[in-house]
Amino acid sequence: MHIPDNYLSPQTCAVMGAAMIPVWAVAVKKIKAEVPKEMIPLLGIGAAVSFLLMMFNVPLPGGTTGHAVGGTLLAILLGPWAACISVTVALLIQALMFGDGGILSFGANCFNMAFVLPFVGYYIYKFIKDSVKTDKGEYIGMIAGSYIGINVAAFCAAIEFGIQPLLFKSATGQPLYCPYPLSVTIPAMTIPHLLVAGVVEVLFTVAVFSFVKKVSPGTIYEGAKEKTKAIYGLIIGLICLTPLGLLAAGTAWGEWGTDEIQDVVSGGSALGFVPAGMQNGFSFEALMPDYSVSGLPEAAGYILSAIAGAAILIILFKVIGYLKKDKGESALE
Amino acid sequence: MRLNDNRMDALNMPEWLLTDENYSPPNDRDTFVNKSILSFLSILARIKTQDSSETGKYGISAIFKVAFTFMLILLLSLSRSFVFVMIINVYLIVILSLMKAEDIVKILKVSLVMSLFTFILLLPAAFWGNSSSTILITGKVFATITVVNILSRTTKWTSITGALKKFFVPDLFILVLDITIKYIVMLGDFALSMLYALKLRSVGKNKSKYTALSGIGGTLFIKSKEMAEDMYIAMECRGFTGEYHVYNNFKFTIADFGYIMINVGIIVLFVYFGRI
Amino acid sequence: MIEIKDVSFSYSGVNALNNINLSIEDGEAVALMGANGSGKSTLLKLINGIISPDRGVYKFNNEEITAKELKDPIFAKRLHQKIGFVFQNSDTQLFCADVYDEIAFGPRQMGISESDVEQRVNDCLNLLNIQDFKHRQPYHLSGGEKRKVAIASVLVLNPEVLVLDEPMNGLDPRTQRWLVEFLVKLNQAGKTLIISTHSLELVPELSSRAILFGENHTIAADMPTEKLLDDVDLLKRVNLVDEYYHSHAGKDHKHFHDHSF
Ligand SMILES: Nc1ncnc2c1ncn2[C@@H]1O[C@H](COP(=O)(O)OP(=O)(O)O)[C@@H](O)[C@H]1O
Ligand SMILES: [Mg+2]
Numbered sequence: 019m020h021i022p023d024n025y026l027s028p029q030t031c032a033v034m035g036a037a038m039i040p041v042w043a044v045a046v047k048k049i050k051a052e053v054p055k056e057m058i059p060l061l062g063i064g065a066a067v068s069f070l071l072m073m074f075n076v077p078l079p080g081g082t083t084g085h086a087v088g089g090t091l092l093a094i095l096l097g098p099w100a101a102c103i104s105v106t107v108a109l110l111i112q113a114l115m116f117g118d119g120g121i122l123s124f125g126a127n128c129f130n131m132a133f134v135l136p137f138v139g140y141y142i143y144k145f146i147k148d149s150v151k152t153d154k155g156e157y158i159g160m161i162a163g164s165y166i167g168i169n170v171a172a173f174c175a176a177i178e179f180g181i182q183p184l185l186f187k188s189a190t191g192q193p194l195y196c197p198y199p200l201s202v203t204i205p206a207m208t209i210p211h212l213l214v215a216g217v218v219e220v221l222f223t224v225a226v227f228s229f230v231k232k233v234s235p236g237t238i239y240e241g242a243k244e245k246t247k248a249i250y251g252l253i254i255g256l257i258c259l260t261p262l263g264l265l266a267a268g269t270a271w272g273e274w275g276t277d278e279i280q281d282v283v284s285g286g287s288a289l290g291f292v293p294a295g296m297q298n299g300f301s302f303e304a305l306m307p308d309y310s311v312s313g314l315p316e317a318a319g320y321i322l323s324a325i326a327g328a329a330i331l332i333i334l335f336k337v338i339g340y341l342k343k344d345k346g347e348s349a350l351e
Numbered sequence: 352m353r354l355n356d357n358r359m360d361a362l363n364m365p366e367w368l369l370t371d372e373n374y375s376p377p378n379d380r381d382t383f384v385n386k387s388i389l390s391f392l393s394i395l396a397r398i399k400t401q402d403s404s405e406t407g408k409y410g411i412s413a414i415f416k417v418a419f420t421f422m423l424i425l426l427l428s429l430s431r432s433f434v435f436v437m438i439i440n441v442y443l444i445v446i447l448s449l450m451k452a453e454d455i456v457k458i459l460k461v462s463l464v465m466s467l468f469t470f471i472l473l474l475p476a477a478f479w480g481n482s483s484s485t486i487l488i489t490g491k492v493f494a495t496i497t498v499v500n501i502l503s504r505t506t507k508w509t510s511i512t513g514a515l516k517k518f519f520v521p522d523l524f525i526l527v528l529d530i531t532i533k534y535i536v537m538l539g540d541f542a543l544s545m546l547y548a549l550k551l552r553s554v555g556k557n558k559s560k561y562t563a564l565s566g567i568g569g570t571l572f573i574k575s576k577e578m579a580e581d582m583y584i585a586m587e588c589r590g591f592t593g594e595y596h597v598y599n600n601f602k603f604t605i606a607d608f609g610y611i612m613i614n615v616g617i618i619v620l621f622v623y624f625g626r627i
Numbered sequence: 628m629i630e631i632k633d634v635s636f637s638y639s640g641v642n643a644l645n646n647i648n649l650s651i652e653d654g655e656a657v658a659l660m661g662a663n664g665s666g667k668s669t670l671l672k673l674i675n676g677i678i679s680p681d682r683g684v685y686k687f688n689n690e691e692i693t694a695k696e697l698k699d700p701i702f703a704k705r706l707h708q709k710i711g712f713v714f715q716n717s718d719t720q721l722f723c724a725d726v727y728d729e730i731a732f733g734p735r736q737m738g739i740s741e742s743d744v745e746q747r748v749n750d751c752l753n754l755l756n757i758q759d760f761k762h763r764q765p766y767h768l769s770g771g772e773k774r775k776v777a778i779a780s781v782l783v784l785n786p787e788v789l790v791l792d793e794p795m796n797g798l799d800p801r802t803q804r805w806l807v808e809f810l811v812k813l814n815q816a817g818k819t820l821i822i823s824t825h826s827l828e829l830v831p832e833l834s835s836r837a838i839l840f841g842e843n844h845t846i847a848a849d850m851p852t853e854k855l856l857d858d859v860d861l862l863k864r865v866n867l868v869d870e871y872y873h874s875h876a877g878k879d880h881k882h883f884h885d886h887s888f
Pocket of ligand 2: 667668669715792
């Protein structure tokens with residue numbers, strides 16, 4: 019679910035980042051109030067655990083595997099605020115040090131995975147646990163929480179993707195970022211999460227939680243005593259999500275017929291290649307934007323190509339040399 | 352096995368331990384163990400090798416690298432000019448060609464896979480006529496991923512976190528980041544050993560894979576809580592008051608100057624090709 | 628049984644094994660010695676098929692073990708059943724919520740009946756004298772108890788070779804002594820043992836053959852244990868002992884002086 023850069027417009031990224039700032043501020047305040055002294059080690063090591071939990075390959079029925087995010091799990095084990103900061107730091111390290119997930123889209127990724135996921139997951143868990151009050155209730159809450167949590171997060175990502183073509187087009191009407199409308203992004207994001215990623219998340223959450231509960235129940239986050247708060251949290255969450263739901267309903271999927279395509283590409287048709295491309299099937303030439311060399315003097319274009327060519331050759335030689343040398347050595351399995 | 356019978360009685364060894372195990376393992380769908388081992392190995396290797404990486408090879412201060420990398424990512428994202436994106440890609444390829452072959456391979460692997468993924472993802476849009484954006488976005492993705500990976504492979508991570516301080520990131524947050532990286536290695540080594548233990552004892556068909564996974568994930572969590580407690584005590588003992596200062600000595604070099612000039616050039620190009 | 632020829636290995640650039648030549652026969656007990664970082668654990672990992680040689684050949688029961696062979700799960704599982712590995716850090720070896728399940732984890736996969744599994748587990752609990760912990764959580768046991776559970780969980784697979792990485796580390800003297808006696812018994816029962824250890828005191832009881840690693844990750848000596856312990860110069864050269872160590876050639880008079888007081 020890590021959104022890379024250039025799928026979202028910088029404006030969207032800025033908004034998402036801005037939305038996270040108060041969340042982070044409140045989270046730090048809450049944690050400071052709950053565990054004033056142990057805060058630093060808790061957050062640092064919690065983030066390390068969050069990072070590592072994402073590295074596990076979870077077996078799925080049928081023999082394939084998937085990665086879990088572990089947001090709800092961490093929220094249940096550490097509390098939602100600590101989970102929020104832990105996942106945030108883990109995402110930052112992934113983006114900055116491992117180049118995994120974008121830099122600009124960091125705010126959006128945090129919104130989905132460090133905010134929406136743990137909070138939705140945790141409050142659903144808490145709501146069910148507090149209303150059923152048995153061990154079974156706790157596990158049902160955990161299953162529902164982790165499943166719904168990751169799916170709501172995926173849904174948020176889908177919306178972020180899907181609003182791009184509505185809001186950001188070039189003067190010629192070409193989408194500048196994710197070109198797909200909500201009617202495409204919502205099913206594309208939610209279906210795999212409903213079917214696979216949600217199941218991975220549930221299996222992983224229940225497995226790890228039950229071990230911790232059996233072996234070291236004292237390490238689990240106690241949680242707020244008042245149960246009313248959980249309900250409010252849930253209600254507020256649902257209210258926040260309603261407009262998104264309405265937005266989604268507006269363009270139910272399957273509906274993306276010619277109308278909408280026309281809508282999206284209406285500006286593009288001015289270039290003349292759109293109908294041709296659609297009628298004559300795929301043509302590679304159409305892929306090359308026709309203004310690609312305009313704006314650059316011919317000579318400069320040659321020089322640029324020459325530089326690129328030389329650099330590519332150097333890279334090629336280095337890579338070949340490297341691979342040859344590497345052949346003899348066997349990797350660590 | 353060599354053994355005489357009266358000794359066997361004397362040792363009180365159970366019968367089954369004295370016979371050869373004539374065992375042929377069944378097949379099992381347990382690739383998750385090997386895959387997890389590979390994930391952990393690769394991140395641990397990445398962090399450990401970067402510890403020893405000769406940083407500052409080009410003598411450019413981390414603060415400028417971080418700042419201009421962010422700037423470049425922002426410009427790429429804002430740009431609507433195919434030419435600008437192409438020039439940046441060529442610039443990055445030139446930088447790549449100056450690097451070590453091993454780094455080149457690793458960086459290219461990531462950026463090529465990601466750009467290919469993006470391209471395929473956007474291909475349907477190309478059929479609808481959004482072909483120029485398909486090429487543009489793919490080019491941007493390639494450049495962005497490459498530039499981030501160049502940064503992280505040519506700069507010590509502690510220098511990156513140190514540079515963040517200059518951008519008004521609070522010291523305490525940088526402390527948390529540093530702790531996180533350190534504990535990713537410690538806990539990661541721990542988890543890796545557990546995965547090996549699981550692998551070595553998974554000699555047949557495991558009917559409860561989630562039990563094994565829950566043990567490793569759960570132990571990792573409990574261990575981390577213990578470590579956090581130990582660390583808190585250690586911090587108290589050493590008189591940690593909640594104040595933490597990141598020091599970095601920073602000297603402006605000629606390489607910095609050159610690097611800044613290049614980036615000024617990039618800004619000029621961005622404005623020139625700007626919003627076509 | 629184990630044949631290692633000209634084997635070298637490095638961890639992404641860091642050399643850990645350098646041109647190792649070694650052969651171990653069925654039923655032998657061998658001690659691996661050497662300073663910290665000399666490559667003992669790495670060799671043990673190689674023998675267990677966790678890593679494979681960069682150069683050279685490793686053969687187990689006349690079959691060559693390569694990275695390619697190890698990728699075949701059936702092949703790897705067969706090897707892992709035949710060679711048991713007790714890790715240096717028992718914490719990392721125990722991943723079940725209950726001692727009984729921990730020990731039963733391996734045999735349950737081998738397609739033997741649950742009653743046979745129970746038999747084996749109980750035998751192992753008795754052998755290691757840990758019947759009382761049967762239903763405790765491994766995570767909360769003491770260091771010595773964890774070590775015993777780890778050994779039981781490996782032994783229960785009935786491996787031909789038992790590999791132990793510094794098994795005496797972190798145990799109190801009484802438990803160390805008990806463990807030495809237990810390992811000697813296992814060896815007498817026919818198990819091949821490969822043990823890395825720093826304990827100069829216990830090593831002559833464990834094995835008659837000692838292999839000494841140099842700090843350059845090569846084998847500095849492969850000789851009878853008694854002879855190695857007498858070669859003080861050699862032990863100093865590989866930085867295993869310092870100048871305060873000396874042993875006495877007299878047979879029954881071998882002890883450790885502490886000259887620092
Ligand atoms: N996972 C690893 N990654 C990188 N280097 C390692 C790793 N494990 C061991 N080494 C290095 O390999 C060498 C041999 O280590 P090891 O086999 O653990 O020695 P010993 O067990 O004799 O103390 C040491 O220099 C050590 O630093
Ligand atoms: Mg060792």
